[in-house]
Amino acid sequence: MTTQRTASLTLDGKTTEFPVLSGTIGPEVIDIRTLYGKTNTFTFDPGFMSTAACKSSITYIDGDKGELLYRGYPIEQLAEHCNFLETCYLLKNGELPNQDQYDDWEKRVKNHTMVHEQLTRFFQGFRRDAHPMAVLVGVVGALSAFYHDSLDINNPQHRLVAAIRLIAKLPTIVAMTYKYSMGEPFMYPRNNLDYSANFMHMMFGTPCEEYKPNPVLVKALDRILILHADHEQNASTSTVRLSGSSGANPFACIAAGIACLWGPAHGGANEACLKMLEEIGDVSRVGEYIKRSKDKNDSFKLMGFGHRVYKNFDPRAKLMRETCHDVLNELGLHDDRLFKLALALEKIALEDEYFVEKKLYPNVDFYSGIVQRALGIPVPLFTGIFALARTIGWIAQWHEMIGDPEQKIGRPRQLYTGAAPRTVTPLAKRP
Ligand code: CMC
Numbered sequence: 001m002t003t004q005r006t007a008s009l010t011l012d013g014k015t016t017e018f019p020v021l022s023g024t025i026g027p028e029v030i031d032i033r034t035l036y037g038k039t040n041t042f043t044f045d046p047g048f049m050s051t052a053a054c055k056s057s058i059t060y061i062d063g064d065k066g067e068l069l070y071r072g073y074p075i076e077q078l079a080e081h082c083n084f085l086e087t088c089y090l091l092k093n094g095e096l097p098n099q100d101q102y103d104d105w106e107k108r109v110k111n112h113t114m115v116h117e118q119l120t121r122f123f124q125g126f127r128r129d130a131h132p133m134a135v136l137v138g139v140v141g142a143l144s145a146f147y148h149d150s151l152d153i154n155n156p157q158h159r160l161v162a163a164i165r166l167i168a169k170l171p172t173i174v175a176m177t178y179k180y181s182m183g184e185p186f187m188y189p190r191n192n193l194d195y196s197a198n199f200m201h202m203m204f205g206t207p208c209e210e211y212k213p214n215p216v217l218v219k220a221l222d223r224i225l226i227l228h229a230d231h232e233q234n235a236s237t238s239t240v241r242l243s244g245s246s247g248a249n250p251f252a253c254i255a256a257g258i259a260c261l262w263g264p265a266h267g268g269a270n271e272a273c274l275k276m277l278e279e280i281g282d283v284s285r286v287g288e289y290i291k292r293s294k295d296k297n298d299s300f301k302l303m304g305f306g307h308r309v310y311k312n313f314d315p316r317a318k319l320m321r322e323t324c325h326d327v328l329n330e331l332g333l334h335d336d337r338l339f340k341l342a343l344a345l346e347k348i349a350l351e352d353e354y355f356v357e358k359k360l361y362p363n364v365d366f367y368s369g370i371v372q373r374a375l376g377i378p379v380p381l382f383t384g385i386f387a388l389a390r391t392i393g394w395i396a397q398w399h400e401m402i403g404d405p406e407q408k409i410g411r412p413r414q415l416y417t418g419a420a421p422r423t424v425t426p427l428a429k430r431p
Contacts, residue, residue, distance in 0.1 A: 011039055025060060042413045048233075054241065055404070058091060058396050059232045063309035068316065070230060071095070079319050084225040084389075085109065085195050088167055091230055091396040106195075112168035113189035113198065115176075116146045123180045132177045132384045133262040139173050140166075141255035151249045153402055162250040163395045170388045171195070175202035178381055196222040199388075204376060216330040217375055220323045221385075224368055227316040228386050230393030232309075236260040236267065240394040241401050242410040250398060257394045258387045264303070267386040270365035270372070273304035274338070274379050277369075283344045290345075294354045304366030305349060306358075316364035324367045327374045339370050 005020040007030045016038045019031045029052045032043060045051045060069040068075040071090050078087055082096070089097045089105050097105055122142055126135050143165070144151060150162035176186050179202075187202040197213040200221065205211030231237070239260040243253040261267035280289050293302040307314055328334050346362055349355045372382050401407055 009035075009039070011041065014039075023055075024057075026062065036413075042415070044415050048238075053233055053238060053410075054401065055406075056233070056397065056400060057094070058400060059230045059393070061232050061309050063307070063311050066310055066313040066315050068231075075227065075315055076319065079223055079226050082226070083194070083196075084222045084229070087226045087229050088392040091392050092163060092399065108164050109168045109195070110189075110191040112165045113172055113191060115169055115172055119143075119146055120176070120186055123176060126180065128181055128183060130181075132174070132181065132381045133258065133268075133387070135177045135180070136173065136384055136387055137255050137259045137262075139177070140170070140258055141252055143169070144249045144251035147251070151251075153244075153247060153249065159250070159399060159402065163399065166250065166254055166391050166395055170391045171199040172202060174381070174384045174388050175199060177384060178203055178378065181378075194218070194222075196225065200375075214330070216326060220327045220371055221375060223319065223323050224371060224385065225389040227319060227364055228368075228389035230390070230396060233397075234266065235263070236390065237394055237397050240398055244398045244401055245407065245410040247409075250395065253398055254391060254394050257390070261387055261390065262383055267383045267390070269303055269363070270369040270382040270386065271379055273365050274369035274373060274382070276303045277338045277341055277345075280341060280345070283341055286341070286345050286348050290348060290352060294352075302345075302349060302355075302360070304362055304369070305355065306360040307363045310361065310363065311359040313361045314363040317362045317366060320364050320367035320371065321362075324371050324374075327371050331374055333374055336370070336374070338373070342366065342370055 005028075006017040007020055008015050008017050010016075016035075018035070020028050021031050022028045036042060043051070058071065060072070061067065070078060070087065071094055073090070073096075078090075082090070085106055086097060086102060088109075089102065119139065119142065122139060123135070126138070147162070147165060150158045150165060152158040172189055179186050185207055187205045187207070189198050190201050191198070193201055193213070197218045200213045200218060201211050233241075236257040240253045240257040243256040244250070248256075264272045276289075280286060289300070290302070292298045292300045293305075324339065325334075328336055328339055333339070346366070349360070349362075354360075368386075369379070369382055372385060373379065377385060
């Protein structure tokens with residue numbers, strides 16, 4: 001990181017210099033950590049439009065080029081050559097595993113796929129019609145009440161075990177959430193199956209007959225997990241980092257990330273997108289909904305379109321579109337009503353002046369909902385699948401933060417716009 005260049009700020013005739021830092025690639029940053037001390041002013045950047053909140057060597061996004069790299073590797077190559085567990089190893093450790101490292105990693109993860117038996121009883125406290133994300137926030141947070149031997153964030157061994165537990169147990173917990181909602185028995189994990197195949201077994205298997213996962217569908221699920229595994233400093237990741245900055249335990253931090261992910265502007269978009277397609281219902285009504293999405297007086301937005309960072313295309317959307325075709329072909333669903341509708345909507349929106357001008361392209365959630373629906377995953381669980389995939393990203397980012405010697409508790413400041421100091425009038429004397 002070089003610090004030769006500086007940026008100067010002139011305020012009331014006084015000029016102050018600030019170092020300019022460069023990363024490996026991407027925009028340089030102006031280091032304003034001393035701004036308050038030197039000038040008695042803060043910067044104002046709600047929504048973090050121009051603020052780099054941390055240094056990170058995990059994921060890189062070039063929104064203009066439509067580029068996404070995990071540890072330097074393009075997402076397209078990872079989606080083609082690696083499985084999800086390899087991707088997890090890469091995100092967490094910085095390098096792709098060789099065969100021995102992979103075998104060891106897989107064995108460690110498989111050692112932790114079951115949950116404490118008492119945790120299974122935790123589910124009974126929820127209504128069966130509870131939203132899966134509400135259940136996930138609660139159950140994942142509750143892991144800290146069960147695994148006391150991995151809560152010391154200053155102990156590297158505890159941190160590693162907590163990370164492996166989270167990667168291993170999330171599929172079990174997400175599948176249990178589904179089974180509970182259906183009134184079906186929980187399925188124990190099967191460690192002879194690969195990560196994604198095991199998840200499908202726990203979701204769709206029953207004790208009555210053996211479930212044989214379809215390899216095309218397993219691959220599609222694995223790809224969904226790879227594409228959602230990390231995405232730099234998005235809202236939920238920043239939530240995990242901010243929670244972790246206080247020293248909170250990793251299970252609590254990941255539960256906080258899940259809560260943030262639930263929102264429709266973030267991970268909830270795939271569910272919202274499918275609901276929107278259902279509501280539109282027919283190609284003949286696409287025009288009406290596009291018109292609504294452009295109306296300033298209407299809060300409706302085209303779900304699955306637009307992204308804070310990608311202003312060209314979302315590389316994940318391209319890969320998901322491909323997977324969508326594979327899955328629908330495999331299942332003989334190429335005439336699927338919602339998929340055809342999605343393609344029509346995509347075509348019209350991509351040609352529309354408003355969408356072109358504002359650089360609004362389909363994002364990953366536009367297609368992932370259709371794929372998940374075809375896999376048999378119920379719509380309310382879509383964001384839960386996203387949470388399962390993103391857990392590794394959250395963990396890798398949390399680990400990086402804990403190991404950063406410059407790490408401090410996150411504490412944004414504000415531009416106060418409330419009342420100036422005033423005197424309390426006792427209740428009896430208030431007008
Ligand atoms: N439909 C219609 N107009 C839109 C849309 C949309 N989907 N997205 C943005 N706009 C308009 C927005 O109204 C604004 O117009 P104006 O400049 O006239 O005020 C302009 O485009 C810029 O949008 P913004 O909301 O200021 O952009 P942002 O970077 O703050 O928001 C976003 C990004 C993803 C929250 C937003 O595009 C959105 O709400 N999209 C729909 C929800 C969605 O699909 N979210 C999933 C994101 S990808 C998954 C993930 O990473 O979590």
